[in-house]
Amino acid sequence: MKHRTQQRKALVECLHEASGPLSPAEILWFSKEKVPSLGIATVYRNLKLLVQEGAVAELHIPGQGSYYEPAGMNHHHHFQCRNCKQIFCIEGCPQGIKSLTPEGFELEDHEVFLYGRCSECNDYGPMF
Amino acid sequence: MKHRTQQRKALVECLHEASGPLSPAEILWFSKEKVPSLGIATVYRNLKLLVQEGAVAELHIPGQGSYYEPAGMNHHHHFQCRNCKQIFCIEGCPQGIKSLTPEGFELEDHEVFLYGRCSECNDYGPMF
DNA sequence: ATACTTGCAAAAGTTTTGCAGGTTA
DNA sequence: TAACCTGCAAAACTTTTGCAAGTAT
Numbered sequence: 001m002k003h004r005t006q007q008r009k010a011l012v013e014c015l016h017e018a019s020g021p022l023s024p025a026e027i028l029w030f031s032k033e034k035v036p037s038l039g040i041a042t043v044y045r046n047l048k049l050l051v052q053e054g055a056v057a058e059l060h061i062p063g064q065g066s067y068y069e070p071a072g073m074n075h076h077h078h079f080q081c082r083n084c085k086q087i088f089c090i091e092g093c094p095q096g097i098k099s100l101t102p103e104g105f106e107l108e109d110h111e112v113f114l115y116g117r118c119s120e121c122n123d124y125g126p127m128f
Numbered sequence: 129m130k131h132r133t134q135q136r137k138a139l140v141e142c143l144h145e146a147s148g149p150l151s152p153a154e155i156l157w158f159s160k161e162k163v164p165s166l167g168i169a170t171v172y173r174n175l176k177l178l179v180q181e182g183a184v185a186e187l188h189i190p191g192q193g194s195y196y197e198p199a200g201m202n203h204h205h206h207f208q209c210r211n212c213k214q215i216f217c218i219e220g221c222p223q224g225i226k227s228l229t230p231e232g233f234e235l236e237d238h239e240v241f242l243y244g245r246c247s248e249c250n251d252y253g254p255m256f
Numbered sequence: 257a258t259a260c261t262t263g264c265a266a267a268a269g270t271t272t273t274g275c276a277g278g279t280t281a
Numbered sequence: 282t283a284a285c286c287t288g289c290a291a292a293a294c295t296t297t298t299g300c301a302a303g304t305a306t
Contacts, residue, residue: 058191060188060190060191062188062190062239063186063188063194066191077228079228079229079230079233081233082236088230088233090228090229090230091228092224092227092228093228094222094223094224094225094228094240095222095223095224096220096222096223096224097222097240097242099220100205100207100218100219100220100221100222100240100242101207101218101242101244102207102216102218102247103247104246104247104250104251105207105209105216105244105245105246105247105250106244106245106250107242107243107244108210108243108244108245109242109243109244110240110241110242110243111190111239111240111241111243112222112225112228112238112239112240112241113238113239113240113241114225114228114229114235114237114238115235115236115237115238116229116233116234116235116236116237117233117234117236118232118233119230119231119232119233122232122233122234123232
């Protein structure tokens, strides 16, 4: 049987408190506030475990490795600001994805990723 | 001024001959047939350079790092078979992507990635 | 007490960099 | 010749693993 360790609880809390998906390094950083002894290996081990259990969803940010968010959110996609690099969850889903699937292929899943500028960075212009 | 080295030419040829996007390791493997002395560092350096120049497009395969394909292809997306792991280019683009963009955000670009089973793997069932 | 977990350090995998020597224009 | 490139080996990262010690049930 699985144990409810402080480390595991801290990771899950962090993901729930975050405003968007987090990288393993970010998760370590934030979780250390709750469990200062936490090591990166434990972060990776628990993320893998939580993803297998279905408690956490893994998200692949193009060019930046894996990010994680709590599972069970409504189906959604992501937007990354090219200026501040922040990742936002966006509602909805484009139409006609199924019809892109080639003849004889079977569609199981999809990911959509948008890039651009968030409203803050639009307001204030480039920071560099 | 940039030099037209055999190594650089070999990389570009490989990408054009390939049936889909290639990883750096695959590019090394295929390019070595043309320039046996080729090293992986040169592959990475040239890919970066070619992407900057706009001659090659970088593609982020979720969970598998960067892949590369010749630039200048029509706008398209990709489908990966979960059984044989092969990546296919697919035509077309879902509608309504622009309307997903949140208020005040500016959309510059997007990637769509489909997962499922290709027709070959559908025909013959799982290989394991 | 037992099974499960952790942190550390080492290992493995991937991408980048420094440099002496080689190539292109 | 001058500018640019290459291959090698070392360095920098990221992710995984082995293990002795610690924690949850």
